[in-house]
Amino acid sequence: MLHDARGPFSSLVDVTTGLVDRSIYADQSIYELELERIFARAWNFMCHESQIPKAGDFFLSFIGEESVIATRDKKGELQVLLNSCRHRGNAVCRAESGNARSFLCTYHGWTYGLDGSLIGVPGYKDFYHEQLDKSQWGLVKAGKVASYKGFVFATMDPEAPDLEEYLGEVGRMGIDLIAERGDMEIVEGIQKNLIGCNWKLAVDNLFDWYHPQISHASAFMAGAVREPQNLTQQDMMQLQKAQIGGLSPMHQRVILGGYGHAIGGPRIEEEALDIRSKFYDRVDPIFDDRYREDPKVQDVLGGVGVTTAGHPNIFPNLWVALGAHQLSLRLPRGPHQTEIWWFTFTPKDATPDRKAAIVGMANSIFGAAGLLEQDDGENWDQSTRAMRGVVAQRYPLNFAMGTGATPVAVAGGVSYIDTTINEHAQLWTYRAWAEWMDADSWAALKQTHSTAPAADARP
Ligand code: FES
Ligand SMILES: [Fe+2]
Structure with a gap:
């Protein structure tokens, strides 16, 4: 289908029938607008504070395709700076992480402080004749930077709502589900690999509990x-209802939040909460979920959160992968390629056995050597190739599974649906995608975005 890249994008995502136009995975101009209207506007995950604890520590991350430096300045403040010299645009930081006193551009030597200010210009007196106003030529800074429970985010758009408001109940719950497991520390080394797929396919798969039995049959x-x-x-x-490490197609929950945040996957039947402990020594140690028994954690997560074992996505592209205590970024690299990043965490007080189990699973399930990610990547790659076809694009994709079947319940300010395997969270994500793409400013998006559905609604 040919259409104007400026939308309306709501016509490409039919939330009533669950049909999604294939061009959104293939069209270069749509992709470029995603960089502008989604990535340059959203709160993007940068790193964990434990990666940059001291002044001068830095970690290179991305906002869309743009390299940014997440660092801590001399005052201890978090800074996120565009990694591009203001003189000719060269990168001012090439190491993926480390500690620096300043960022020196290797082209002509402009030097920037940890807060991005331009502090050194070779030939300032002799060649510029002191005619350059250095205060105007610092590195471009993020519009806002904030940390939620140690997880650092940045947005390039100063008009964005503050991080906690942006996350809302559902985004916060998504991060709480990992943050409340204990004092988390990063495992050295971020796994990074490229997959030949559109980034949205990698996002919608994280909610997908329909595919494991087929896609991952050989891995199992x-x-x-x-x-x-x-x-x-x-x-x-009992184990099925308690959802320890299993795949239960019948006990599923989806939680829908503002700005596209969602959680989808297994739920723990309330009566099964108490029986979980007796299984922990009989299953893989990474499934030790004892933190849910702590009354303080229960307070934070609320009744719905405590019994949620699905996968959160912080819109647009941060998957909180609870299995092995990981976060995954699906970074766009053109309409047909995605760079997948995996951050792995362990609770500081975990036993060496448990830490080893977490790292073992992190290496063997997802990431470049992961059994499951190789299965998934192959499927997404083939899907992305086929999306480019002019004939294929005449036929939409189907995201209608289970939608409309079960009404929404609301508890503790959270809208959720307890049901069987379904595609609510995927369709919710595409619905938000279209809203983000149709809104030309944060002011417009704040007005038009879907908020969590009301009780008894059938989204
Ligand atoms: S490009 Fe950085 S100093 Fe010239
Ligand atoms: Fe998978």
């Missing part, structure tokens, strides 16, 4: 996840 046969040992029939049923 190969023992990618250790099956619980010596279980009776009754144990099996």
Whole structure:
């Protein structure tokens, strides 16, 4: 389908029928507008504070395709700076992480302080004749930078709402589900790899509990996840309801929030909360979820959060992957390529066995060597190739599974649907995508974005 790249994008995502136009995965001009209207506007995840604890520590991250330096200045303030010299645009930082006193451009030597200010210009007296106003030529700074429970985000748009307001109940719950597991520290080394797919396919897959039995059949046969040992029939049923490391197609929950945040996947049946402890020594140690028994954690997560075991996505592209305590960024690299980043965390007080189990799973499930990610990447790659076809683009994709079947419930200010496997969260994400793409400013988006659905609605 040919259309004007300036939308309306709502016509490409039919929220009533669940049909999504294939051009949104293939069209170069749509992709370029995503960089402008989604990535340059949204709060993007940068890094964890434990990666940059001291003044001068820095970590290179991305906002869309643009390199940014997340750093801590001399006052201890978090700074996010565009990694592009104001003179000819050269990168001023080339290491992926480290500690620096300043950022020296390797082209002509302009030097920037940790807060981005231009502090050194070779030939300032002799060649510029002191005619350059250095105060106007610092590195471009993010519009806003903030940390939520140690997780650092930045937006390039100063008109964006503050981070906590942006995250709302659902975004905060998504991060709480990892942050409340204990004092988290990063595992050295961020895994990065390229997959030949549109970034949105990698995002919508994180909610997808329909594919594992098929896509990952061989990985499960190969023992990618250790099956619980010596279980009776009754144990099996309890384990399914308790959602420890299993895939239960019948016990699912989706939680829908503002600006496109969503959580989708298994839920823990309330009566099964109490029986979880008896299984922890019989399943893979990474499934140890004991933190949910702590009353302080229960206070933070609320009743819905405590019984949620699905996957949060912080719109647009941050997956909080709870299995191995990971965060994954799906970074856009053109309409047909995505750079996947994996950050792995361990609770500081975890036993060495548990830490080893977390790192082992982080290496063998996702990331460049991950059994599951290779399965997934192959599917997304083939989908992305096919989306380019002129004939293929005459036929939309189907995201209608289970939508409209079960009404929304609301508890503790959170809108959720308890149901079987479904595609609510995926469709919610595409609905938000269209709203972001149709709004030409934050002011417009604040007006037009979908908020969490009301009780009894059928989104
Ligand atoms: S490009 Fe950086 S100093 Fe010239
Ligand atoms: Fe998968």
